[in-house]
Amino acid sequence: MPRQIHFNAFDMNCIGHIQQGLWAHPRDRSMEYNRLGYWTDYAKRLEKGLFDGIFFADVVGIYDVLSGSPAPALRGAVQVPVNDPMMLVPAMASVTSHLGFGVTANLTYEQPFLFARRMATLDHLTGGRIGWNIVTGYLDSAARAIGLDGMMAHDDRYDLADEYMEVVYKLWEGSWEDDAVVADRAAHLYADPAKVHAVHHHGRQYRVDAVHLSEPSPQRSPVLYQAGSSPRGRHFAATHAECVFVNGQKKDGVREIVGDIRARAEALGRSGDDIKVFLGATIVTGRTDKEARDKFEDYRRYVSSEAALTHAAASMGIDFDKFDLDEPVETAKSQAITSNIKAMDRAAGPQWTKRKLLEQMVLGSRQPPLVASADQVVDWLVDWVEDTGVDGFNLSRTVVPECFDDIIELVIPRLQEKGVYKTAYAEGPLRQKLFGAPRLPQSHIAASHRVHRG
Secondary structure: OOOOOEEEEEEEOEOEOOOOOHHHOOOOOHHHOOOHHHHHHHHHHHHHOOOOEEEEEOOOOOOOOHHHOOHHHHHHOEOOOEOOHHHHHHHHHHOOOOOEEEEEEEHHHOOHHHHHHHHHHHHHHOOOOEEEEEEOOOOHHHHHHOOOOOOOOHHHHHHHHHHHHHHHHHHHHHOEOOOOEEEEOOOOEEEOHHHEOOEEEEOOOOEEEEOOOOOOOOOOOOEEEEOOOOHHHHHHHHHHOOEEEEOOOOHHHHHHHHHHHHHHHHHOOOOHHHOEEEEEEOEEEEOOHHHHHHHHHHHHOOOOHHHHHHHHHHHHOOOHHHOOOOOEOOOOOOOOOHHHHHHHHHHHOOOOEHHHHHHHOOOOOOOOOEEEEHHHHHHHHHHHHHHHOOOEEEEEOOOOOHHHHHHHHHHHHHHHHOOOOOOOOOOOOHHHHHHOOOOOOOOOHHHHHOOOOO
């Protein structure tokens, strides 16, 4: 059997996500982001295309690195305004039966006890279709918003995250036994107190003495996503993640990251098959190459270079307004997303300039688009899966909804003809659809916190 390709729509509860400026295109509907009907229609479209899920990015600060001001982000709607992605999930779940929801939540600013309840609630309400994209943040503006002076160092954030994960695993996996809920009306007994246990965690960062407030949900722990490609991020992914998101770059780089994370997971007692890797991709397609190229040329007329630099400046921690077009950019002191800087070093050399960065951002982001006929897109997708070991793709939006309509109407039927894309959803929760079982396996670190009593 050929390997099945997985698709997530990659989006955000905002106007301008990755491809900066395209919200101004007359056919783009992203300014409807604050209307519930926009999102329920979106969900129905994706489920029609048998997408595995929608992957919601999120930030909890404003992009104020370029020129040291939020003004460029506000002018260009660069991930601001941005609303809470979790609020969308119940509505989107109510009009679908299978679509999964991967939601980004920054653990640095979320108390683990309340966050564990929120995710358990979403897992209940979606029938087990919730996932969590674990992030530690990279914006000083977010840190200042909650009273801190700035972000802690990159690797220190992962140390904090490891303890956070221990706390939420204890709550999700270890507080309620599987048969704690009796629901006996005649006996007036809903839950057996002997099978519900308080969590006692006294750590360096967190102290919790409490019973988890939610009864066991279909998956207990949500499907765990993570996007770090730095050495420390890879170790964290190998320890915790089930789905890993990597940004597009050359095949050799992707192949190395995929192999390294799976090898690290195996060294920790997990199976390499316990991890699925999703590659970020931007696709502009049509029935012919000319149709795709004409669409691309139409789109690029709306790209905003200032907005693109605003986004890049925040994700790299570099104020590009301090550099002339052909002046080498200094990157050594950034505490932002270090893998983004390394990806740029690989693409343009260690002495890259603002001009080289702008030349890469042809559609408003550093992710180069694939512009090709549907037949060529299919060949490209299959080739990347076979050559790098990735399992699927997080498809970044360009002009919505037509960018996903093109994938659904033109690309997916061709993938199905090749036998590399499902023709129907599997039953069960999101984890069961992806991995064949609704619960985390015994080899996962969370399993060590399960209770085995009664």
